[in-house]
Amino acid sequence: MRRLRYGEAIREAFMYLLDHDPKVFVIGQGLWSPWYVGSSMTDLDKLYGPERIMDSPVSELACTGAAVGAALCGYRPIVVHPRMDFLLYAMDSIVNQAAKWAHMLGGQAHPAVTVRSIINRGGEQGAQHSQALHAWFAHVPGLRVVMPATPEDARDLLIAAVWCDDPVLYVDDRWLYELEEDVGDVTVRSLAEESPKVRRHGTDVTLVGAGYSTRLCMEAAKQLTLDGIEAEVVDLRVLNPLSIEVPAESVARTGRLCVVDGGWRTCGLAGEVMASVLERTGPRVMRAAPKRVTLPDAPAPTSRVLEEAYYPNVDTVVRAVKELF
Amino acid sequence: MSVQMHLGVLADPSRGSEPVDIRGEDPGALRAYLRKMVLIRRAEEIIGDRVASGEVRTPCHLAIGQEAIAVGVSASLRPTDRVFGAHRSHSHYLALGGDLEALFAEVLGRDSGCSRGMGGSMHLYAGHVGFLGSVPIVAGTVPLAVGAALAARKDGRGDIAVAYFGDGAAEEGAVHESFNLAALWKLPVLFVCENNLFSSHLHISLRQPGDRVARFAEAHGMEARTVDGNDVVAVARTVRELVGRLRRGEGPAMIEAVTYRWRGHVGPREDDDVGVNRSRDLVLWRRRDPVRRLADAMASARLLDEESFAELQTQVAEEVRDAWARAEKAPWPPREALLSRVYWHGRGQ
Numbered sequence: 001m002r003r004l005r006y007g008e009a010i011r012e013a014f015m016y017l018l019d020h021d022p023k024v025f026v027i028g029q030g031l032w033s034p035w036y037v038g039s040s041m042t043d044l045d046k047l048y049g050p051e052r053i054m055d056s057p058v059s060e061l062a063c064t065g066a067a068v069g070a071a072l073c074g075y076r077p078i079v080v081h082p083r084m085d086f087l088l089y090a091m092d093s094i095v096n097q098a099a100k101w102a103h104m105l106g107g108q109a110h111p112a113v114t115v116r117s118i119i120n121r122g123g124e125q126g127a128q129h130s131q132a133l134h135a136w137f138a139h140v141p142g143l144r145v146v147m148p149a150t151p152e153d154a155r156d157l158l159i160a161a162v163w164c165d166d167p168v169l170y171v172d173d174r175w176l177y178e179l180e181e182d183v184g185d186v187t188v189r190s191l192a193e194e195s196p197k198v199r200r201h202g203t204d205v206t207l208v209g210a211g212y213s214t215r216l217c218m219e220a221a222k223q224l225t226l227d228g229i230e231a232e233v234v235d236l237r238v239l240n241p242l243s244i245e246v247p248a249e250s251v252a253r254t255g256r257l258c259v260v261d262g263g264w265r266t267c268g269l270a271g272e273v274m275a276s277v278l279e280r281t282g283p284r285v286m287r288a289a290p291k292r293v294t295l296p297d298a299p300a301p302t303s304r305v306l307e308e309a310y311y312p313n314v315d316t317v318v319r320a321v322k323e324l325f
Numbered sequence: 326m327s328v329q330m331h332l333g334v335l336a337d338p339s340r341g342s343e344p345v346d347i348r349g350e351d352p353g354a355l356r357a358y359l360r361k362m363v364l365i366r367r368a369e370e371i372i373g374d375r376v377a378s379g380e381v382r383t384p385c386h387l388a389i390g391q392e393a394i395a396v397g398v399s400a401s402l403r404p405t406d407r408v409f410g411a412h413r414s415h416s417h418y419l420a421l422g423g424d425l426e427a428l429f430a431e432v433l434g435r436d437s438g439c440s441r442g443m444g445g446s447m448h449l450y451a452g453h454v455g456f457l458g459s460v461p462i463v464a465g466t467v468p469l470a471v472g473a474a475l476a477a478r479k480d481g482r483g484d485i486a487v488a489y490f491g492d493g494a495a496e497e498g499a500v501h502e503s504f505n506l507a508a509l510w511k512l513p514v515l516f517v518c519e520n521n522l523f524s525s526h527l528h529i530s531l532r533q534p535g536d537r538v539a540r541f542a543e544a545h546g547m548e549a550r551t552v553d554g555n556d557v558v559a560v561a562r563t564v565r566e567l568v569g570r571l572r573r574g575e576g577p578a579m580i581e582a583v584t585y586r587w588r589g590h591v592g593p594r595e596d597d598d599v600g601v602n603r604s605r606d607l608v609l610w611r612r613r614d615p616v617r618r619l620a621d622a623m624a625s626a627r628l629l630d631e632e633s634f635a636e637l638q639t640q641v642a643e644e645v646r647d648a649w650a651r652a653e654k655a656p657w658p659p660r661e662a663l664l665s666r667v668y669w670h671g672r673g674q
């Protein structure tokens with residue numbers, strides 16, 4: 001065991017992949033700048049050279065499409081989008097092409113491409129530099145979506161994503177980069193077998209999150225003990241395909257559910273989790289109507305006073321959970 | 326005809342530091358250019374200072390060193406034209422006559438800001454002077470300007486649209502689709518490329534096989550000019566001619582103005598930003614200062630003396646200081662603003 005930060009864990013995953021797999025290369029904006037992608041890729045260009053760490057023009061569509069094409073020809077490229085907002089130019093390559101390729105061509109070919117997309121919000125950046133659109137992508141069959149919440153997952157799920165034979169959207173979050181935890185050695189996992197995990201055991205209520213929202217759930221759970229509430233925290237980890245067994249089994253025991261998500265409310269991840277859990281458990285186990293904590297259905301503002309009200313925080317989660325009792 | 330890929334001397338920082346050629350220009354217009362450039366510079370300097378001190382938090386991309394372009398372009402525009410900007414648009418907004426205090430209030434996140442505190446530095450609006458919006462998604466507004474030109478043609482009053490974008494934006498497919506559409510439909514849109522040779526940390530030589538962006542417009546059969554972007558008179562003359570063509574319905578045009586930003590990609594730092602040290606080139610580019618070059622030319626022509634230039638700078642500095650002081654006292658947006666503007670229907674004020 002050793003201590004590792006989330007941002008550095010991502011960097012270790014890149015190094016592991018580049019060391020172990022000559023078919024891996026990386027394209028994206030900012031890869032030669034120490035500033036663009038936080039601590040998560042520092043100096044990789046110096047270690048592996050510009051042929052494998054390719055900084056790119058401002059061309060999200062062409063870069064993503066090119067990665068899909070190279071993947072169809074046997075490579076395992078990773079495209080990096082320093083902000084999820086930028087990747088909207090690349091929607092076609094991801095949604096129409098990569099996600100559907102295997103299915104629409106009769107299961108004969110498959111792009112093993114990884115699209116890494118960073119949620120980068122706050123700091124008065126506003127409507128086009130703040131979005132967390134993971135739920136949109138989790139809606140698309142054929143596209144695996146992972147959202148790590150811990151340093152160990154940040155590392156091991158990136159490795160699993162790249163070595164997965166399907167296209168994967170890997171979503172990390174700048175708000176997690178400084179999170180430091182104990183990690184073991186690299187474990188090579190098959191992404192298809194990864195599912196939600198209970199991060200904290202409790203008996204009174206189930207909190208479900210993914211990525212940064214899992215951290216909010218963990219912090220809220222700590223605070224809730226002061227009120228005598230023992231919360232169980234489930235970290236989804238993989239949003240698509242969504243495996244509902246672990247959260248449903250937890251809710252069957254606790255009888256209460258609060259889903260926390262950094263995306264919008266309507267047609268979002270939180271609603272999907274609530275529906276899937278309830279379909280599985282039936283209404284009778286529920287001791288209270290389920291709750292969700294999400295962004296309000298509005299674009300991100302800039303002014304600090306509005307930004308403070310916009311993003312859910314630990315207190316928002318604690319308050320929502322208390323209303324279940 | 327072979328494609329001209331490179332800018333040549335225009336991109337050479339050791340060239341082009343001489344006073345600009347003002348022959349035949351109206352002295353009043355020259356004084357107005359000078360004042361506007363000084364205003365933009367001073368306004369961005371104070372914003373930069375307040376970013377450094379932590380008072381301003383919204384990401385600010387400063388156009389210090391590039392003032393001549395917006396000023397030269399705006400000289401031929403009227404309030405019914407439709408102008409769109411990008412992430413580095415304080416200069417576009419101010420050159421058109423956007424309110425100074427409202428700009429400051431916006432970067433401070435106040436209710437009296439030009440976007441009511443919802444947008445910050447990267448989302449500016451001043452509809453009454455023809456500034457229809459700026460956004461940070463690179464190339465995001467270029468197709469919108471094409472649509473605004475389509476609307477202008479339908480309106481039939483000779484108005485035009487303007488799309489400001491950078492050399493980096495020229496790498497987005499959206500720009501090339503927009504060029505084709507505008508050229509095919511002969512729309513009155515002026516594409517203004519501020520080629521400052523950089524897209525954040527990457528020099529254009531690492532991003533494109535040539536550094537001359539006008540080649541893309543030429544490939545669509547568009548009238549395109551490449552000029553010294555630090556020469557306000559050259560920009561203004563070129564735009565005057567191109568805008569004349571646009572208003573007469575002769576199809577779209579492009580001006581590529583070659584320049585250099587003096588500050589980092591984002592924020593106030595001078596040469597060491599996003600991991601790039603540009604200090605050697607910056608020293609040379611500072612000698613191509615668009616403000617100094619116009620002031621020197623005017624001085625030689627006895628249109629300006631050191632004293633009146635100093636006075637102009639003092640006046641502008643006071644104007645900026647006062648506007649800042651007022652903006653700082655402005656109230657924050659009300660909490661309802663979080664939701665009340667999402668839909669136009671049923672909106673709050």
Ligand SMILES: Cc1ncc(C[n+]2csc(CCOP(=O)(O)OP(=O)(O)O)c2C)c(N)n1
Nearest residue numbers: 086413461462463491492493494523524525
């Ligand atoms: C779609 C998209 N991709 C990437 C970015 C990140 N980004 C912001 S500004 C910028 C540089 C653009 O360069 P250029 O168009 O030359 O404008 P300049 O900054 O030089 O004024 C980049 C890459 C973005 N904002 N939007």
Ligand SMILES: [Mg+2]
Nearest residue numbers: 491492521523
């Ligand atoms: Mg540029």
